Amino acid sequence: MPHTSFLLLSNLQSFWPSLLVIITCFTITIKTLRYNFIQNYSKKQNPNLPPGPKPWPIVGNLPQMLASKPAYKWIHNLMKQMNTEIACIRLGNAYVIPVTCPTIATEFLRKQDATFASRSFSVATDLITSGYSTTVLVPFGEQWKKMKKIITHDLLSPHKHLWLHDKRTEEADNLMFYVYNKCKMVNDGTYGLVNVRNVARHYCGNLVRKITFNSRYFGEGREDGGPGFEEAEHVDSIFDLLNYVYSFSVSDYMPCLARLDLDGHQKKVKEALRKIKKYHDPIVQQRIKQWNHGLKVDAEDWLDVLISLKDANNNPSLTMEEISAQIIELMLATVDNPSNAFEWALAEMINQPELLRRAVEELDSVVGKDRLVQESDIPKLNYVKACAKEAFRLHPIAPFIPPHVSMSDSVVGNYFIPKGSHVVLSRQELGRNPKVWNEPYKFKPERHLKSDADDVVLTEPNLKFISFGTGRRGCPGVMLGTTMTVMLFARLLHGFTWTAPPNVSTINLSESDDDILLAHPLVAIAQPRLQPKLYQRVNRS
Known part of the structure; x- marks a missing residue:
């Protein structure tokens, strides 16, 4: 009998690859038939699918995309060639619907928000969220509802924002201390050069670690207030993950591959997660x-809040896996926008000294020169906020926002x-749409100043550009994101x-070939302009 079982198991193991191929081919055939049905349906009915390139059988437009990397440039160029602000591109099994028109964007995210409130599945998001146990990257369902309620009411409420005020201020103070040490006068009488991207990213990393773990450093830290090896690896790994969230991976559109x-x-995602978890998990386990x-x-801090939450039966509301995954997602959502915005804005403002x-x-x-900027000053700093806006x-930090997946057939923009369509609003092209913005490629903060009495906010509800999003999938951390961004701008300016730098007449504002970051990290001369005592030593924890 054991011998018979062994033979049966061996036969199953040898047959399994063939069975997998059969199942995959059957699945692809069914989805191809569905595509053909939809194509025929859209031809017979009014309206049609949005315009787009003719797809190949089974693989759709993946060959064209792979031959024209990066994918976002191919998509934007394709839409410009077709003279359309909404398109339909079939990648494997999925319809990807890019949008560059604010009017159409608001139809998706405001008028029909409930229909487009889900997320797409991807290899990267599955790994990052530990099987979709978090909030931002999770498809619509009970888990998303549960986690969004916790994030909105227990972590990012106005009460909790005030509760964490001192921790944020401590990191803003450390920012000043660190840059002051970086730019001290050197032997030849000149001031030191500062890598602005590095400084801005580590300010954001320090702040989110402080409000999450009540500590700036995983290791011993540095005497000058800067990151140690551990913090540098941590922040680099977070940005590595951000590179692969919804990165038009072939596997996401052809799951059989x-x-x-x-x-x-x-x-690469697994390696970045390994580095992050080696710092996070011991802290989470010890705290539990x-x-x-x-x-x-x-x-x-946030970790304590997540651990201490109880359900109706007084049991923990969250598992360790949920807590750990949600912390990573919060960090992904926190570090990128403020740091990228400041680096770009400062580069633009150095080239236009009148703006600076x-x-x-x-x-x-507003502040004078005898004290540092505080969060209470933010409402009065309209021009600084206009620069950030x-x-x-x-x-923007990324070409597209995370996909909004349609949960039923619908009609948008005729x-x-x-x-199941993946609707991706283009951050880049919405903000640069010439039908909406005068001189769209010119950095003009004054365009956001309607009058001296108006309070400038960093949100844009009509989706003429995207900062924090809107609707059910809008960012619940607008207050935190605004505070981090404005304090970063205000403190450093x-x-x-x-x-x-010496021998540089203007900053090179070229975008990177692979993304839309500044092609080369901004390096500039920083010279202290306040009293030395205002840059004093701060808590090293």
Whole structure:
């Protein structure tokens, strides 16, 4: 009998690859038939699918996309060639619907928000969210509802924002201390050069670690206030993950190829997660033990809040896996926008010194030169906020927002949108749409100043550009994101005079070939402009 079982198992193992091929071919055939049905349906009915390139059988337009990397440039160029602000591109099994028109975008995310409230599945998001146990990257369903309620009411409420005020201020103070040490006068009488991208990213990383773990450093830290090896690896790994979230991976559109990891994304995501988890998991595990053994009874940070949540039966609301995955997702959502906006804005403002002068004049008028900018000053810093808003418009962190997946067939902009379509609004082209913006490629903060009495906000509800999104999938962290961004701008513009490096007449504003970051990290001369005591040593924890 054991011998018979062994033979049966061996036969099954040898047959399994063939069975997998049969199942895959059957699945592809069914989806191809569905595509043909939809194509025929859209021809017979009015309206049709949005315009797009003719797809190949089974693989759709994947060959064209792979031959024209990066994918976002191919999509944008294709839409411009077709003179359309909405398109339909079939990638494997999926309809991808890119949009560059604010009017059409608002139809998706405001008028029919409930229909487009889900997310697409991908190899990267499955890994990052530990099987879709978080919020931002999770398809519509009960888990998303549960986690969104926790994030909105328990972590990002106005009450919790005020509760964490001192931790944010501590990191804003450390930012000043660190840059002051970076730009001290050197032996030849000149001031040191500052890598602005590095400084901005680590400010964001420090802040989110502080409000999550109540600590700036995983290791010993550095005497000058800068990141140690551990913090540098941590922030670099977060940005590595951001590179592969919804990165038009072949495996996401041809799931039968996922095991092959043809573009190497899966390997890179796993490695970045390994580095992040080696810092996070011991802290989470130790903190859970402290709460379970009564060694901790008062919440001091986000981690404490997540651990201490109870359900109706007084049991923990969240598992360790949910807590760990949600923390990673929160960090992904926190570090990128403020740091990217400041780097781009400062590069633009160094090239237009009158903009830099106007921002500094506003800061001196509101704050003076005898103290540092505080969060309470933010409502009065309209020009500084306009600079940040203009950076969000002209220089977004990513070409597209995360996909909004349709949960039923619908009609938008007089086009048929099939169930399961991936609607991707273009951050880049919405903000640069010449039908909406005058001189769309010029950095003009004043375009956001309607009158002196109006309070400038960083959100854009009509989707003329995208900062925090809107609707059911809109960012619940608008208050935190705004505060981080404005304080980063205000502290560094108020505290230092910024100029181009020696022998550089203007900053090169070219975009990277592979993404829409500044092609080369901004390096500039920073010279302190306040009293030395204002850059004093701060808490090193």
